[in-house]
Amino acid sequence: DLNHFRNLNGAFSGSLAEIASFSAHPQDRNVMMAGMGAFGTAATSDGSNSWAQVLDGEGDANAIDSTNPENWYATSAAPVSINLCTQGTACDKAAFGSPVIGNAQVGNDGYGLTGIAPWILDPQNTANMIIGTCRVWRGPAANGSVWNANNAISQPLDNIDNAFCNGNAQIRSIAASGSPADASGAAENIYAGMAGTVDGGATVAGHIYSASVSGQTGVLPAWTDLTSSQVLNSPQTAFNTGGFDISSIDVDPHDSTGKTIYVTLQGFVAGGGSELYRSLDGGANWIAISANLPTAPANSIVVDPNNANTVYVALDTGVYVTQNINLCTDSSQNCWSAFGTGLPEAPVMQLQAFNSLSTSLLRAATYGRGIWEIPLLTSGVSTTMASLTPSALTFASQQVNTLSGAQPVTVKNTGTAMLTISSITISENFAEQDNCSQPVAPGASCSVQASFAPTMTGPLQGVLTVYANVAAGQLTATLAGTGLAAGNIVLLPGSLSFGSSLIGQSTPARNITISNTGGVNVSLQPPTASGDFQITANTCGVSLAPNTGCTVSVVFTPTAAGGRAGVFSITDDEGTQTVQLSGNGQAAATALLSGTSLNFSQPQIVGTRSAPQQITLTNNGDVSLTDIAISVSGDFTAQNNCGAYLIGHASCPISVVFVPSTVGLESGVLTVATVLGSQAVTLSGTGEAPLSGISALPAALNFGSQGLNTTSSAQEIVLTNSSSSSLSGLTFAVNGNFAISGGSCAQGETLNAQSSCNLMLTFTPAQTGALNGSLSVSSANLSSPLGVSLAGTGEDFQLIVNGSSSAVIVPGQTATYTLQAIPVTGSEGMLTLGCAGAPQGAVCAINPGTLPLASGVTGFATVTVTTAASTSAVSGSRWKALGITVAALLPCAFFGIRKRRLLLRTWLACILAFVLLSPVACGVHATGGGSTAPPGPGGSSSVYTLTITASVPGLQKTVPLTLTVQ
Numbered sequence: 001d002l003n004h005f006r007n008l009n010g011a012f013s014g015s016l017a018e019i020a021s022f023s024a025h026p027q028d029r030n031v032m033m034a035g036m037g038a039f040g041t042a043a044t045s046d047g048s049n050s051w052a053q054v055l056d057g058e059g060d061a062n063a064i065d066s067t068n069p070e071n072w073y074a075t076s077a078a079p080v081s082i083n084l085c086t087q088g089t090a091c092d093k094a095a096f097g098s099p100v101i102g103n104a105q106v107g108n109d110g111y112g113l114t115g116i117a118p119w120i121l122d123p124q125n126t127a128n129m130i131i132g133t134c135r136v137w138r139g140p141a142a143n144g145s146v147w148n149a150n151n152a153i154s155q156p157l158d159n160i161d162n163a164f165c166n167g168n169a170q171i172r173s174i175a176a177s178g179s180p181a182d183a184s185g186a187a188e189n190i191y192a193g194m195a196g197t198v199d200g201g202a203t204v205a206g207h208i209y210s211a212s213v214s215g216q217t218g219v220l221p222a223w224t225d226l227t228s229s230q231v232l233n234s235p236q237t238a239f240n241t242g243g244f245d246i247s248s249i250d251v252d253p254h255d256s257t258g259k260t261i262y263v264t265l266q267g268f269v270a271g272g273g274s275e276l277y278r279s280l281d282g283g284a285n286w287i288a289i290s291a292n293l294p295t296a297p298a299n300s301i302v303v304d305p306n307n308a309n310t311v312y313v314a315l316d317t318g319v320y321v322t323q324n325i326n327l328c329t330d331s332s333q334n335c336w337s338a339f340g341t342g343l344p345e346a347p348v349m350q351l352q353a354f355n356s357l358s359t360s361l362l363r364a365a366t367y368g369r370g371i372w373e374i375p376l377l378t379s380g381v382s383t384t385m386a387s388l389t390p391s392a393l394t395f396a397s398q399q400v401n402t403l404s405g406a407q408p409v410t411v412k413n414t415g416t417a418m419l420t421i422s423s424i425t426i427s428e429n430f431a432e433q434d435n436c437s438q439p440v441a442p443g444a445s446c447s448v449q450a451s452f453a454p455t456m457t458g459p460l461q462g463v464l465t466v467y468a469n470v471a472a473g474q475l476t477a478t479l480a481g482t483g484l485a486a487g488n489i490v491l492l493p494g495s496l497s498f499g500s501s502l503i504g505q506s507t508p509a510r511n512i513t514i515s516n517t518g519g520v521n522v523s524l525q526p527p528t529a530s531g532d533f534q535i536t537a538n539t540c541g542v543s544l545a546p547n548t549g550c551t552v553s554v555v556f557t558p559t560a561a562g563g564r565a566g567v568f569s570i571t572d573d574e575g576t577q578t579v580q581l582s583g584n585g586q587a588a589a590t591a592l593l594s595g596t597s598l599n600f601s602q603p604q605i606v607g608t609r610s611a612p613q614q615i616t617l618t619n620n621g622d623v624s625l626t627d628i629a630i631s632v633s634g635d636f637t638a639q640n641n642c643g644a645y646l647i648g649h650a651s652c653p654i655s656v657v658f659v660p661s662t663v664g665l666e667s668g669v670l671t672v673a674t675v676l677g678s679q680a681v682t683l684s685g686t687g688e689a690p691l692s693g694i695s696a697l698p699a700a701l702n703f704g705s706q707g708l709n710t711t712s713s714a715q716e717i718v719l720t721n722s723s724s725s726s727l728s729g730l731t732f733a734v735n736g737n738f739a740i741s742g743g744s745c746a747q748g749e750t751l752n753a754q755s756s757c758n759l760m761l762t763f764t765p766a767q768t769g770a771l772n773g774s775l776s777v778s779s780a781n782l783s784s785p786l787g788v789s790l791a792g793t794g795e796d797f798q799l800i801v802n803g804s805s806s807a808v809i810v811p812g813q814t815a816t817y818t819l820q821a822i823p824v825t826g827s828e829g830m831l832t833l834g835c836a837g838a839p840q841g842a843v844c845a846i847n848p849g850t851l852p853l854a855s856g857v858t859g860f861a862t863v864t865v866t867t868a869a870s871t872s873a874v875s876g877s878r879w880k881a882l883g884i885t886v887a888a889l890l891p892c893a894f895f896g897i898r899k900r901r902l903l904l905r906t907w908l909a910c911i912l913a914f915v916l917l918s919p920v921a922c923g924v925h926a927t928g929g930g931s932t933a934p935p936g937p938g939g940s941s942s943v944y945t946l947t948i949t950a951s952v953p954g955l956q957k958t959v960p961l962t963l964t965v966q
Contacts, residue, residue, distance in 0.1 A: 005372040005373065006342075006372060006374065007342075007371075008032070008044070008363070008373055009371065019034055019350065019365035019371060021034070021060055021350060021365075022035065022363070022371060023064045024064065025069055026064070028069075031043070031044070031064070031089060031825075032044050032363075033063075033064060034059075034062070035058075035061060035062050036059045037058065040053050040054075040056045040059040041053070041055040041057075041059045042054060052092075054072075054074070054085070054091050054092050054093060054095075054096065055074045055083060055093055056093060057076035057077045057081070058076060058077050058078050058081075059075065059076075060116045061075045061116065062074040062075065063121045065126045065127075066180075067126040067180055068127075070087065071084065071142065072084070072088070072096075073129075073141065076099060077099075078113070078115060078116045079103065079109075079110035079115065079117050080101065080102055080103045080106055080109070080116075080133070081099045081101075082099055082100060082101040082119065083097065083098070083099050084096065084097070085097070086142075088856070089855060090856025099144075100142060100143065101139075101144045101147075104144070105144040106131055106133050106152075107164070108164050109164055109165040110133065111166065112134065112162065112166035112167065113133060113134075113165055113170055113200070114199075115170070115200065117133050117171070118131070118172065118173055119131040119132070120175070120176065121141060122138065122176060122188075123177070123178050123180075124176065124178030124179065124186070125180065126180065127140060128140060128141055129141035130174055131174075132173075132174045133165050133170070134157065134169060134170055134171065135156050135157060135165075136152070136171070136223075137153065138151060138213070152220070153213055154209075155223075157192060157194065157207075157223060158202055158203050160203070169195065169203060169205065170199070170201065171194060172193050172196070172199065173192070173245075173247060173248050174190070174191070175191045175249035175250060175261070176188050176251065177257075177258025179253075184215075185215045187213060188212070188258065189210060189211075189212055189251070190210065190211055191208060191249045191251070192208070192210075192223075193207075193208045193247075194207045194246055195245055195246075196245035196246075196266065196267065197243040199245055201243060205243035206240040206242070206245065206246060206265070207246075208225075208246050209224060209225055210223065210226055210282060210283050211224065224283070226282075226283030227240060229285055229286055230285055230286065231274075231277075231285075231287070232286065232287050233287055233288055233329050233330075233331075234272065236272065237273050237274075239277065239286050240273075241271070242267055242269060242270075242273065244267030244269070244275075245265070245266040247264045247266035247298060247299050247300065248263070248264045248300045248301055249261060250262045250301050252303045253303065254474050258282070259280065260278075260279070260280050260308075261283065263276070263277045263278075264276055264299060264300060264301050264313065265277075266297045267297055268297065269295065270295070274288035274290040275295075275296070275297065275298040276289050276290040276298055276301065276313060278329075288331075289328040289329055290331075291327070291328040291331055291332075291333050291334070291336055292334045292335065292336050293315065293336050296317045297315065298313060298314070299315065299316070299347065299349050300314040300349065300351040301313045301351070302351045302352065302353050303353075304353060304376055304378050304473070305376075306355065306360060306376065306378035306473060307323075307381075307467070307469070307473045308325075308467055308472075308473035308474045309324055309325055309326070309473070310322070310323050310378060312339065312353070312362055313351075314349065314350065314351045315348065316347035316348075318338055318339075318348060319338070319348055319362075321337055322336050323377065323649070324422060324423055324647075327500070330499055333500065334623070335624075335647060337624075337643065338643045339374070341639075343364065343366070344366060346367050346368055346369040348364045348367075349365050350365040351363070351364055351365075352365075354373075355376070359379070360375060360378060360379035361374065362374050378469075382417040382469065383417065383469050384414075384415030384416065384418070384419050384442070384469060385413075385414045385470060385471070386411060386412060386413050386414055386468060386475055387411075387412050387475070388410070388477045389410045389412065391477050391478070392478045392479075393407050393464075393479050393480070394481065395407070395479070395480070396452075397484050398452050398453075398454050398483060398484060399486055399487060400456060400457060400485065400494060401453075401486055401490065401491045401493075401494035401577065401578075401579065402453070402454075402486075402494075402577060402578050403431065403451050403453045403567055404451050406433070407449070408447050408448070408449055408450075409449075410447055411436055411440065411445055411446050411448060411475070412440075412444075413442050413444055413445065414442075415442060418440065418442070419441075419468055419469065420440075420468060421436045421437075421439075421440070421466055421467065422468065423467045423563075424466050424563060425464075425467075426462065426463070426464050426479070427461075427479065428455070428462065429453060429454050429460045429483070430451065430452055430462045430479050430481075431450070431453050431565055431580045431582060432448050432449060432464060432563065433449045433563065434447065434563065435447055436466070437561055450479065453578075453580040454481065454482075454484075456483050457482075457483045457485055458483055459480070459482050460481055460483055461479065461480050462478075463476050463477070463479060464478075487574050487577075488518030488522070489514065489516060489522060489544075489572050489577050490514075490517055491512060491514055491515075491568075491578070491579050492513050492515070493579065494579060495580035496510055496512065496554065496579055496581050497582045498533075498555075498556035499583065499584065500623075501556055501558055501583060502585075502586050502587075503558050503559065503560065503561060503586065503587055503588070504557065504558070504559075505558075506555045506556065506557040507555055507556045507557075508555070509536050509554065509555050511552070511554075512551070512554060512568055512579055513549050513551050514540055514550050514551075514570060515548070515549035516544040516545065516547065516548055517547065520546060521543050521544065522543060522572045523543050523573050524541070524542060524543060524544055524571075524572050525570065525572070527540065527552050528568070529554055529566055529567070529569075530566040530581075531564060531565060531566025531581065532556060532558050532560075532585070533554050533555070533557075534555055534557060535552055535568075536554070537551075537553035538550075539552070540552060544572075552570075556581070558583060558584070558585025561585045561587045561622055563582065563583075563584055564585050565580070565582050566581040567579070567580065567581060568581055585622075586621070586622035586623050587620070588621050588622075589619050589621035589623050589646075589648070589675070590619055590620045590676075591619065591625055591674045591677075591679065592618040592620065593618075593679055593681065594615055594618070595615060596680075597681060597682040597684070598615065598656055598670070598684075600613065600684065600686070602780060603688040604658050604686065604687060604688060605688055605689070605781070606660050606661060606662065606663060606688065606689065607660070608659070608784060609659050610657055610658040612655040613655070614653040615653070616654070617642055617646060617652055617654060617672060619646045619649065620648075620649065621649075622649070624646060624647050625674055626644065626645045626675045627674055627675040628644055628645060628646060628673070628674050630670065630671065630672050630673070631670075631673075632669070632670050633668045633669050634668020634669070635659050635661050636656055636670070637656070637657045638654055638655065638657075638670055639655045640654055641653050641654060641655065642654065656683065660686070660687025660688075663689050664686065665685075665686055666684070667682065668684075669681065669682060688780070694719060694727060694782065695719070695720050695722060695786070696717050696719055696720075696777070696786060697720070698717070699788060700789040700790070700791070701761060701789075701791070702790075702791045702792065703715065704953070705792075705793045705830070705853075705953055706763050706764075706765050706792055706794065706795060706954050706955075707796065707956075708767070708794050708796035708955065709765070709766065710954030711762050711954065712763040712792070712953065713762070714741050714742065714760040715761055715762075716743070716758050716759070716760055716761075717743075717758065717759045717761060717775065717788060719745055719751065719756060719757055719786075720756040721752065721753055721754065721756070725753055726751065726753055727750065727751045727779040728779060728780050729748060729779055729781075730745060730746070730747065730750070730778070730779055731747055731748070731778045732745070732777055733775070733776045734761070734773065734774070734790075735773050736771060736790060737764055737765050737766050737767075737771050737794070738761055738773040738775070739761065739764065740760065741760045741761065743758045743759035743760045744757040745758060745759050751779075763790070763792040765793070765795070766794070767826070768794040768823075768825060769793065769794055769825070769827070769855075770791070770792075770793050771793065772789070772790065773789075773791075774788060774789055775787070793829060794826065794827070795824075795853060795953075796827055797822060797824060797827060797853060797950070797952070798822040799820075799948070799957045800819070800820050800959065801817060801959055801961065802818040802819065802860065803817070805959070805960070805961050805962060806962035807865075807961075807962070807964070808964040808966065810965065810966050811868055812869050813867060814864055814865065815867075815963055816863070817961050819833070819860065819861045820859070821859040821860075822858050822859075823859075825855050826855055827854075827855060829852075829952055830850055830852055830952070831850060831853055831950050831951070831952060832850050832950070833850065833948065833949065833950050834948070834950075835865075835947070835949075836946070836947045836949070837945050837946045838865055838944065838946060839865075839867060839868075841867070842868060843866045844864070844865045844946060845863070845864050845865075846861055847861065847862050849861075863946070863948060865946065867965055941966045942964070943963070943964050944962070944964075945960055945961070946960070946962075946963055947960060948960075
């Protein structure tokens, strides 16, 4: 269900504790590790939601190394005690061993800490760990013995030189930019968020710091306090004035500069402040993005790995999402929407996005109610490739408060799917206008016109960002220009943004002031405004006296959706002065339903719930559809999965279920009300009297072990209708790795009273480990489906030779080889071994002949080949046999003394004896199983290929061994 969170709790013994932190295997979605407060750290690896405790203690921060997934790290105690296990999914309390990073590694800073020190594996080099005490440390994650004072990459961030962090402000959250693909020695941006006023923040409670850190050791980088940076869209309210905990920092992985960051505050922010901030320049400026979020502590934030414009945030009140983060800068916008259904009513403490070639998931850890997952909004969305040409623009020097000519940037779809551009943004001091609001077909392109509009003097840089369904989520082009001093005629402001407005609706007027800072009168021409901007008032005359000014009022009335740009111009004696104008046109919200009726055509037993049917509500507009409410009449129930509003360009399902209370036809009405009015959906269904009496034999099937991606032998289920009425419209559904392969029961047919039919089922495991499924048998007049549980175990392994795969011996000697069987994670069964191809008369033995398969356990077996006796021994036996032959033929020499009638009989006996005995005497023998090499100086050699087999049901693997007998 794309709109419903799935519970991953399973047998989670610590489900009543806070899930302080959790991590996922980079390739396997079923492998996870979670820190559960006093319950320690637990892990799951079999896909069955079954959790096992792998480490005692505090159970806080943990990590699975993305570069080497066999390395698992977990906190075992406060303040600094980090354990390592190098056995991957086989990790347990014994395998974790003693801590590798402790208080000694961080200069005994732990003596002054009141909680657990946060840490992460360095995203630029996962062999390193970054730890926050009252200062920041970085060093080898797996080897604390090499740590020393040089591993500190900051002084105490509050600049108070206390010993062991005693009384210093404590770090609450850590984040860093970069990836393993970065060039060696490249600097990374590291961010540290401080604890709040009540949690050890001391003199810098709720501050956030950053530094650009290289691989150089022993040199402390410069750390910058970002807390005093301006909040661009709320200049009256500073950043985190309440001094709340910096609960999380997320570095946008789509921004290669590492300067797009998101920050959450863990507190009830009041007075116009925000619990959520964004920065596009590494914290030099902040942008409040809480918009319509409820006032509640924010605990975690994560950017969608497939789309930089989609962001998820965890609050004490649940999980929220926006598909256009740029709209959230406007506090009047309903840009955030509650995400998914089914979460427990508990604070959500941490989010993590899991992305692989086949799966894109968002995971949420709650306080006391376990871990949950749901597909990302971008899961299953087709991506394409695109380019920006050119990827860098340089503008000629331009006077402050004037607008340059436009330079084009072409956005080309170079992939095979439609390119959908969700938004285009450009940095301050630059302007853009585009025709990219419609999807771009493969091979086609659209154009962005970029201009330079400096508001200050000196070299200025910026970025043009195109958000789209490409692999990285966005495309960027760099911008550069130099601002020159303004002339005597000064226009303020140098650029004017009108925000968002519905198509056809005018914004309130904004004023532009024209001032004469010179010493003589200046003639003025009538001002003009281009694009979707209109002049509504003008106090300027035909001239402007020295040291005076006048005002022109401008409104924005968008004629189309998307970014709209224009220019205010006024010509004077010195030339033409301009002001950049911008606004965002928004299409009105829509409330489109996917249908006007729902018919539950399958008769439903009275008192039972039908399968749900859905009506989809779609908002094709740019603004949110508000005041959504649903009601239903008759024996129908409905679930509103949309919430009270639906953000622009989004859809949501309304699920309807039929629960008849009487036999016969029933009807009802689903009413969907929004701010745009009410719409009705007619509902109909048929109630049917209850019927029972079907059974299955056996009631459950276990297929045992089966090789990965192979199909088992069929097993039989017999269905019996023991009632007095026929069961019509039989339907069968199988889930999991099981399938119906035949049988006398057929879909849609009738099973008569007091009769039976059978189904044949097979098992084809698509992954290793214990796998479960079910067979569901339904009928049009069956009160409830009949369920049959199905089980089996998927098996896979590697068979390799441990050591040499060849041996050279002489006859009568024994050759020995060692085999190694490595089970794939989750495999549990028995492996049967066999040997073929040994020389004639030789014995090939494997000890043991079977090996148990168990996750994380490597099995070993010994192959011995014992050959026949040597050539000299055979020669001795040949002489003995020759003697026997001569003795047997001796009577033939005296045949002449016998009677003539015995002559023929005697000769025949002698010939027969010679034929039978001479091969033995002459050394004739049979060989096989190998090829004989040409004789060499020391004789001849025979080379044999032994085939060693290892098998589980449905799957056999082989390795060759070479035996040379000289």
